[in-house]
Structures are given as structure tokens and as C-alpha cells.
Amino acid sequence: MRCTNPDTLPDGYRMTELGPLPEEWQVVRLGEVGKVITGRTPPTSQARFWNGHIPFITPVDLQGKPIRHSERSITEEGLQHAKPLPRGAVLVSCIGYIGKIGIVEAELATTNQQINAVIPFGCDNWFLAYALMHETDVLRSRARMTTVPILHKSNFENIPIPFPPLTEQRAIAHVLRTVQAAKEAGERVVEALRALKKSLMRHLFTYGPVPIDAAEHVPLRDTELGPLPAHWQVVRLGEVAEVKYGRAKPKAEGEIPVIGSGGIYGWADAPLVEFPTLVIGRKGTAGQVWLVEQACWPSDTTYYLIWKKPVDVWFVFGFVSLNPLSGEHARTTLPSLKRHDLENYLIPLPPLPEQREIARMLQAVDQRIQAEEAHVHALEALFRTLLHELMTARRRLPAEFIAKFASHGDQTLRAATPTIEERSL
């Protein structure tokens, strides 16, 4: 059911302060459906309060996901000086960056004073978390915009929340949680692929493009770069490429990307370089390396490379990403990279066909990562759309679907989707 014309209310809808909502939905104040607890930090001077087994949650831990553990933690003794929270409490950051959301999944947790926790009564905690996520703008608009934005407890308790019947809350939360779970699973695939790429690079830059079980039979020799296949050379970057200074961005704008040490930062009408090269940050993000395959204009905060020997640019890029230049080569008081250091940077140099083979393998992983990232973005967009449509009741869930969430009725559903967490306190 969709509301196509905002002037006419669909059947069964009424106008509320949150816009048109179904008649059986209420609008409640957050304080009416949950107890709000502002966190507290135990004295940091007392070591015995810290590093225990109780999560101490700060806004960095709020990622819109269930929280089992956090970067910091306190002891039982420290808990005397903090506010204990049960599993299922909904967390919202209310100082600094406003409106980050999380849900406690540990048996017991605490937060610092930047976070307001809501312990819901008579409503579904996941629904509440999503409703607040949907109201991020409202949360921000109610914050006092001092140098550090702050949303006080009383203002927070006054936030209006759309409030469908409990069964529908659960159904909505289930749908959103399922989409989110799919997105989180996709994010973990991306993470795993990134780790795989790193492991693959270490393998390829130690043994060459050989199968794992053949690695131990590759003749190696010790080099300045560690063990390498015996038939590889070790060369200075200056031997295979001329290191050139980039140039100031030309006035005229066009379609050629201007590459600074931080990436593309403008457009030029003519290229400075018309071959695939590496652009390396000289100042600013010194040592940062960009691989540019199309015509480009490296800016005056960078170096670029003119190849003197046939090398595979992807191969060199792969090696440099695994062994960043910012290490000992750029360790100076000024955050700048000297040309001399760059020229002396050592790289392994296999025969060209092997370089290409290695580059091809790394590109294959990169492509897979990009595809997975696109998938995650698509799920994020789906989540955002569904969040908006379900919270504004522009889309209602089918009655027979909702009926499955009548109390205890969701057992079968939960069995089918084990990633869905226990939803009520």
C-alpha cells in the first residue's frame, strides 16, 4: 500500500506529527516506552576498575549492529562506578557524533557518558533501534549545537517514535534485521577477501606464481628483501624508472584527472602523463601510491614514474602496497618523501612474464572485492529504502506475515534464520 498523493490520506491512515500513519499505530515519546540511562565512566586513574570482562561501550563501538564485546572493558569492581545494562539495551550516541546506534548483545555491559541507553518495556528492542536509526535527523535537530553537539537526556526522552502494535514491530524488525544480516555477511566476505589478498601477495612476492604445495621446492636465495626465488633480481626503483616531479595543476579545467598525494583532487584539460604510471605522494600523504592507468596530471605534491625498462605496473604497485614507502624510506621529521629515497627503494624484479602472471592474479582478487563491495552497497541501499518505507508505513507488511510474529509465533521463523538475534528482553 503506497501513499501516492500526500494531500489525500489513504484509507485507514491518519495524520500525525510524524506524517500519515496507520490508525492502529501510535506516536509515543521515547521516555514512555523505555527507561533511559546515561552512561558513566569509572575513574580511569584506578587500574583495578579496568580491563575486566564487562564491555565498556563507547561511540566507536556503535555500528548499527549487535555488540558482544568492545575495545575497552571494566571489572566487577569498576561496575560499581558505572551503569550496568542488560542484554538487549538499545544504545544511542548523544554527545559529539549524534545518532550512532547499537544493541547490547553481551549478558552485561556498560557505556560511557556519550551514550544514552534505552531499556525498552513493552516494545521490541530491535524495532526501537531501527526507529531511532530512522530518526537520526530528528535526533540531530534536537541536539544543542555547541562546539560539541549534545543531546540531553530530557530531550532524548522526548523524541517521538512511530509505534505499531507489538506483533508488527517484531515483523518490521525481523525484515530489517534480515537485510542487515545479509549486508554484514557480505562485509565479512569483503574483509576475508582483503585478508586473502594480503596473504596471496606475501606468497607471490616470496615464492613467485607457483602453487602452494610447490612453494617449498622453489629455489630461494636470501636478499636484502628477504628470501626470494633465486632467479629474481633485486633492483632499485631508480634502475627501472625515472622518478619525475609532478607539476602544478594547470588553470584550464577539463576531463583529465589531477592526482595529488591524497588522490584525485581536480581536473585538467591536458594530460602530463599518457601511460600507466604510479603517482607517489611527496608531501601531504607522503609515500601514498596511486596506480593510474589512464592519462593524468600528477600534481606538484607528487612524483610519477617514467619506465626505463619493461615492467608490469600492477606488479610494482602490488609490491609497494605490501611494503609501504612510508616505512624507513620516508622517516623524516618533515612529512615528505625525498626523491633520492624513492630512487633507492628496492623492489624484486622477476622476468616480465612472471610479473604479469602475479599482476593478473592480484587483479582477479581485486575484481572480486569490487563485485562484493557493490553487492554490499546494494544491500545498504535496500536497507535504507526499507527502513524509510516501513517506518513511515508507506509500505505495510502483509497481514499473514505479521501474524507469524504473534507472541511465541516466531519460533519457526527464527529456526529458519539463525542469524536473527533474540529480540526481546
Next chain:
Amino acid sequence: MDLTTLENWLWEAACAIRGPVDAPKFKDYILPLIFLKRLSDVFEDELRSLAVEFGGIDVAQNLVEQERAHGKVTLVRFYIPENARWETVRRQTSHLGEYLTDAVRALARENPVLAGVIDIVDFNATAAGQRIVPDEYLARLINVLSRYRLGLGDVEPDILGRAYEYLLRKFAEDQGQSAGEFYTPREVGVLMARLLEPEPGMMVYDPTCGSGGLLIKCHLRLLERFGKQENGRLKLPTNIAPLHVFGQEINPATFAIARMNAVIHDIQADIRIGDTMRQPAFKGQGGGLQTFDLVVANPMWNQKFPQELYKNDPYNRFCYGAPPSSSADWGWLQHMLASLNERGRMAVVLDTGAVSRGSGNQGSNRERDIRKAFVEADLIEAVILLPENLFYNTTAPGVIIVVNRRKRYPGQILLINASQLFAKGRPKNYLTEEHIETIASIYHAWGDPAGANRDAPLHAIITREEAARNDYNLSPSRYVSISGSEEVLPLEEALVRLEEAEEERAEAERALQAVLQQLGLR
């Protein structure tokens, strides 16, 4: 016989049958013949010492033949019939395949305990009407094998294990055909036996026993501790009960080698064939699994099993949860736990990911959850991170997980980072005696006994709370950092993590599709 001599000898033996036999199968012909030669040479040794005792080789032979005629041979361990004695085999010039097959069958008839062990190879086998190993190749092989005596005073009993390891390493792995066949490096086996420190009479079980190497290391350790020199060899005194060893192995050829190995070491072994996960061979009363004092194992890392296996397990082994399909590591640990009696201990080698996968993920993770349950039940006593490039077929490091039903220090877990304790070798690194001693003494002393590493300790002792705070990551490198270098996952481990993430994603996607369908969006 030193190791180099042994290896050169085996290399020549392999060359003798190269051509008709593929490299990974060399061992299937060479090992049974080495076994036969060993039995024959030992028989000769026994006859000779009987000759000294009774005053003449003819007298000794007569006595043995008389015993045999009465159906009970006690003077020698195995009676070798005339046609199976190496000297006779060696003189044979024609129909060698047929002759050998008959000889080993006759040997098995005389010694029922060797049935299904020595007579598994058909030297006369044909394929498409052609002999697989023609007689002239067999003759060459026998000729090479005749070069060294393998009697009691000539070689250590572990000759078969060593030969197996060499042939597997040298010939099986190049072919990419070694799947399912692994050999735990000797020193790692020795270390595991040092950690478990078997006591007389104990029952020791290896559910994935391969050629029996780990079980034999336990036996050798007992012998080292309690054995007495007798005729230049260590023997257990009669008041010290030997170990009872139990093993199961899925590969028939390897299974046979395990039994030969047990025979050569003269240990009481019950080795069964079969798939331990699907059909565990050792059952106790009431249909459950038999339990043992010790479990020692190196199961295949990250093995893949379908979920049904865990969900429909008739033995109720996986009570801490089903592991993901991408890695059976925690399935194996649960099988082994179910096979431990109420004061049992075990040492298991697994990949490093087994102690770290899933920790730190905010989402749910099955491996982490099972590990958590093990920690909460206070079962894990120690985790030892081994150096990299130690294991056969991978450069990835492994960990030894020690489980103890009756922990010496309840609530504590000892983590040892031995990643730098190795001697550099090519193709493989290895542990020296000293390294083994260092690790074992830290484990037994629950700390650094000599204070040798006071400035840079190799170990940390953590509480269960500390494990919880690290989300049940038990990776020793997390608590004992040795070098400042950044940790890059071994390639195999990175792949397992990817497969696990993909399995979880597939599940999440199925749930999403179901919901979208119900909403009429699909």
C-alpha cells in the same frame, strides 16, 4: 643406519621400480618388502641368539621347528616359513611376482596377526592383461633392498616410519596426489608425547592415525622413561605395563603401514580401518564412544564435511555446536573430547585459525562459539604456536591444543609462542631436541623454569576472563608477541576464512530471499 644412508637407499629402491609404478605408489611396494626383510632379519637374529643359548644353529632351528609342529611358537616372535625368508626370496629368479605373493601369504598363515598386514599387496597383479610390476623390476628392487641388514642391532625400530615419511615427502607430494595423506614431522610427534607424558598401562587413541607415528612416539616416550637396556636395546621391565594404543585410519595402504609399524615396535595396538567421523570404530558400552586416557592426533586441517554429518550424529558428539562446513577442526576436537575419559588429556595439532577464527567479529560465528564453550567448560589447558614451514605440504604454522579434563590450574590457560624456536631447513624447518625441551619444560613447570627467557618470555598465562575479553581468541601470538612484524595470515588460512564468510553469507542471503518473497518483492 643413518638418515642419509637410508634416504639414498630408498631413492635407489624407488629408481628400481620407476616406470611401471607411479611415484606416489612407490611406497606401496617398497614398504611391505622392507617389512618382510625386517621380519626375516629379526628371525635370523633370534635364531642366532638361540644358537648361542642352546649350542648350535641346527639345535636352535630344530627346537623352533618342533614348536611349530606343535602349533605354538614361543622361542621367536614370528616364525618365518622357508619360502618367505629373505635369503630364499633373493635367490628366486623366475616367476617372482607369483612367488612373492605366495610367500607373504604363507607368512600370514603362520602368523595370523600379520594377516591383512603383510599380504595386502599382490605382487603378481595385472592390469589389462599386463603385469603391473614385471618380474625384472621386482628383481631389481629386491636386489637393492638386500644391500642392508635390518636386524635388531642394525637399525632402529622406527625404520618403517622414517621410510614412510621419506617416500611420502619425496614422491607423493610432487604429484599433487597426496590428498588425505599427511605425516606429522617426527619432532612434532616427539613434542606431543613429551606434553602428554604417557604413564604405564594407559590407553592412547589417535582417531586419524595415519601410519601410526604419533601413537608410536607415545610408546617411545614411555620406553625412554621406564625402559632398561637389554642386549643393547631399551625394553620395558615386566613390572611396567606397556601402553595400549588404538588408532583408526581411512586410507587402506596407510592403515596397513600403521599395523606393520605396530608389529615392528612390538606394541599392543588395535588399529582399525574406516572413516572416523562417519563410522567411529571404537564403541563403549551403551552405544557411545569408547573413552581413553590420552588422545593424540593431527587430523587433516580444515577438512570439509556436510552439515548433515554434524546434525544427525548418532553419538551425540557435537554437543558444543556444529562447526562450519568449511572447517571440521572443532568437529574433530569434539569427537576427541567425546573419546576422553573423565581424567583424560589430549594433544592435537591444528592450523592456527582453529584458535582464532571468528574472534572479534561482531556477528555470530560457530567456531568462536564452540571455542568459547570449551573455555567456559575449562577444558583447554594450553595452546602452543609452532614455527612456520614445519609441516608437510604447507608452509603454514600449526598449533598444538592441549585439552585436560582435570586441569592442573583450573581457570587458567597457558599460551606458548614457539614461533621462533626452529632450525632453518629447506624444504622444511625443524625443531631441535633443545627446542622440544624448552617447550615441554614450560608446559610442565607452568612457566619458565630456568628463567632462561625472563626478558622476553615465550609464554603467557591467561585467565578465563582474559580469554573472554579477547573474545576467545587463544592465539599465543596475541598474548606473547615475539617479533614486531605484522601478522599476515597463511594463504590456506585466509582461504578458509573466506569460505566460512561465504557460507555465512549464503545463509543470510537465503533468509533475505525468503523474507523478500513473503513481502511479494520477488
